[in-house]
Amino acid sequence: MLVLGTAMREGKTLMDWQAFWLTVRLATLVAAVLVVLGLPIAYWITYSSRRWKFLVEALVSLPIVLPPTVLGFYVLVMLGPRSPLGRSWQAITGHTLAFTFEGLVIGSILYSLPFAVQPFAASFAAVDPRLMAASQTLGVSKFKTFFRIVLPLSISGLVTGVALSFAHTMGEFGVVLMVGGNIPGVTRTVSIDIYDKVQAFNYSGANVTALVLLMISFAVLSTVYALNRRVWVWK
Amino acid sequence: MNSPLMESALTDPALLRSSLLQSGCVSVQIRKQSGTNFELDVSVSFPPGITILFGPSGAGKTTLLDCIAGLVQPDAGRIATPEKIFFDSALGIDPPPQARRVGYVFQDLALFPHLSVEDNVKYGISSLAAENRKRRSNAILESFRIAHLRSRRPGEISGGERQRVALARALVIDPQILLLDEPLAALDAATKSRIVDDLRAWNQEHRIPVVYVTHSREEVFALGEQVIVLEDGRQIAQGTPHQVMSAPRSETVAQLAGFENIFDATVTSAHEERGTMTCKLAGTDVELETPLVRADVDSALRVGIRAGDILLASPKPSGLSARNLIAGRIVALVQRDVIVVAKVNCGVEMEVHLTLAARDSLQLQIGRDVWLVIKTHSCHLMGIL
Numbered sequence: 001m002l003v004l005g006t007a008m009r010e011g012k013t014l015m016d017w018q019a020f021w022l023t024v025r026l027a028t029l030v031a032a033v034l035v036v037l038g039l040p041i042a043y044w045i046t047y048s049s050r051r052w053k054f055l056v057e058a059l060v061s062l063p064i065v066l067p068p069t070v071l072g073f074y075v076l077v078m079l080g081p082r083s084p085l086g087r088s089w090q091a092i093t094g095h096t097l098a099f100t101f102e103g104l105v106i107g108s109i110l111y112s113l114p115f116a117v118q119p120f121a122a123s124f125a126a127v128d129p130r131l132m133a134a135s136q137t138l139g140v141s142k143f144k145t146f147f148r149i150v151l152p153l154s155i156s157g158l159v160t161g162v163a164l165s166f167a168h169t170m171g172e173f174g175v176v177l178m179v180g181g182n183i184p185g186v187t188r189t190v191s192i193d194i195y196d197k198v199q200a201f202n203y204s205g206a207n208v209t210a211l212v213l214l215m216i217s218f219a220v221l222s223t224v225y226a227l228n229r230r231v232w233v234w235k
Numbered sequence: 236m237n238s239p240l241m242e243s244a245l246t247d248p249a250l251l252r253s254s255l256l257q258s259g260c261v262s263v264q265i266r267k268q269s270g271t272n273f274e275l276d277v278s279v280s281f282p283p284g285i286t287i288l289f290g291p292s293g294a295g296k297t298t299l300l301d302c303i304a305g306l307v308q309p310d311a312g313r314i315a316t317p318e319k320i321f322f323d324s325a326l327g328i329d330p331p332p333q334a335r336r337v338g339y340v341f342q343d344l345a346l347f348p349h350l351s352v353e354d355n356v357k358y359g360i361s362s363l364a365a366e367n368r369k370r371r372s373n374a375i376l377e378s379f380r381i382a383h384l385r386s387r388r389p390g391e392i393s394g395g396e397r398q399r400v401a402l403a404r405a406l407v408i409d410p411q412i413l414l415l416d417e418p419l420a421a422l423d424a425a426t427k428s429r430i431v432d433d434l435r436a437w438n439q440e441h442r443i444p445v446v447y448v449t450h451s452r453e454e455v456f457a458l459g460e461q462v463i464v465l466e467d468g469r470q471i472a473q474g475t476p477h478q479v480m481s482a483p484r485s486e487t488v489a490q491l492a493g494f495e496n497i498f499d500a501t502v503t504s505a506h507e508e509r510g511t512m513t514c515k516l517a518g519t520d521v522e523l524e525t526p527l528v529r530a531d532v533d534s535a536l537r538v539g540i541r542a543g544d545i546l547l548a549s550p551k552p553s554g555l556s557a558r559n560l561i562a563g564r565i566v567a568l569v570q571r572d573v574i575v576v577a578k579v580n581c582g583v584e585m586e587v588h589l590t591l592a593a594r595d596s597l598q599l600q601i602g603r604d605v606w607l608v609i610k611t612h613s614c615h616l617m618g619i620l
Binding site for chain 1: 304305306331332333334335336337338339341343345347348349358359361362404405408
């Protein structure tokens with residue numbers, strides 16, 4: 001509390017709000033994209049009977065075990081002007097993807113993918129398949145069944161996935177450093193800022209920023225667990 | 236999906252007429268292999284009214300229902316109603332469950348836990364206009380006596396009420412066939428019979444085939460107009476409950492039925508204080524003392540007696556605790572393995588199982604007059620719900 005009080009008095013020098021809001025923007029965007037992207041992937045992983053499904057599952061989960069620098073390195077190469085993606089992006093927008101906010105978004109999506117897909121898939125798998133069968137015999141298509149039955153019954157997994165990918169992106173470091181570098185207002189996120197402050201012996205600044213990050217992460221997770229305990233229990 | 240044949244069936248008057256002649260009968264001839272050692276291979280038809288699908292667990296009853304509903308694809312065969320082909324491997328017709336209009340009440344009911352009773356019931360008619368939807372769901376909620384529960388969730392109502400919701404949800408789509416997978420197994424007899432009454436009343440108006448899966452022999456006698464017995468994926472008997480259960484001695488059916496002797500009877504008097512009542516076997520003067528059940532005098536029920544529960548005596552015994560002593564004459568005596576099967580005519584024909592030694596020491600033979608001794612509690616009453 002004392003540290004926070006100090007932070008409020010001295011404002012900017014202790015807390016880089018630009019980096020903070022950039023990080024929030026990044027995490028929100030990534031969490032939103034991961035809902036759109038993660039739901040179909042999780043659906044496919046849950047219900048597909050393809051033999052090579054395990055490969056996709058392993059691929060999606062890779063960021064959990066892969067060192068962020070390794071992931072970051074490959075993303076950097078992928079975004080660079082020598083890759084097809086980097087080249088076509090450059091042809092369309094006129095600048096490269098590396099060291100931009102967009103590049104950061106792409107890297108973060110890959111980095112946080114398992115944190116969204118795994119809770120989604122786990123909650124889909126927990127939905128009684130007979131409910132889906134019932135929905136189909138009642139004339140409702142598989143697509144509508146997903147939105148009317150599967151998704152409402154998976155709401156806790158959905159919230160968990162969104163919260164985890166948000167919190168995970170808030171605190172990412174390795175991938176950001178590799179892909180985005182450290183450009184204020186563009187790619188400098190909170191964790192980069194902490195690293196910067198420590199490098200410059202600004203320990204009180206690092207302390208405040210770290211504490212803010214810690215509190216946000218804790219608040220997000222405790223909200224998720226509280227919600228999962230009380231609400232959405234259909235029994 | 237829209238095969239030329241189906242369209243022609245709808246437009247060709249001759250085809251349409253010939254299908255109308257079958258008046259709502261759903262015919263099923265399918266084969267379905269599942270796993271390495273189970274194959275469903277049946278050829279059955281379900282006329283309007285209740286057909287019991289009876290058999291031990293693992294006989295393929297649920298698989299058969301799933302094939303009809305389109306949830307499982309048969310390997311080969313044909314499933315058709317007069318109006319529509321559900322499956323035809325030769326023609327390559329296999330519409331999805333959504334296109335079949337099959338009412339299906341699952342074993343665990345599969346009510347949607349996050350929706351209210353009303354929304355569960357309305358689920359299958361969401362494409363109708365709001366006013367029409369409201370009218371249809373209200374009507375069915377009324378006829379299954381669950382209108383007062385409309386805003387409750389499935390988790391907040393009783394088991395019997397949940398059954399009613401599941402029935403209403405399946406029937407509101409106006410199905411061509413209703414499939415019930417052991418829907419009432421967990422309910423007490425009184426709740427069960429009230430629900431069956433409401434289902435019967437509904438089906439009086441709509442006259443569709445109702446396929447009722449059970450492995451409870453009591454339900455077979457209570458409900459069925461027709462019984463199909465499945466074992467190991469094959470139908471081993473078909474007919475009225477009476478025919479099937481006392482029909483040619485398929486060992487499995489006998490085992491499933493458990494009762495070699497099944498008779499129609501009427502209640503002649505009840506003795507509340509003694510916990511018994513007297514029933515007269517239909518078409519005879521034979522009166523049996525039976526355990527007391529909740530049934531009015533003059534009401535009809537069925538009595539089942541296992542052949543092994545009946546004693547034979549000659550001459551007339553005295554000083555017995557057993558309350559039923561009936562005179563009869565042996566009309567058949569057959570040795571089957573190590574038991575002797577005697578048929579005794581006492582107005583009805585009762586099957587009695589004895590040991591070889593008992594036959595010899597009583598010197599039983601065809602034409603001999605004997606006494607049947609039956610304990611009160613060996614008479615099992617089965618209600619006609």
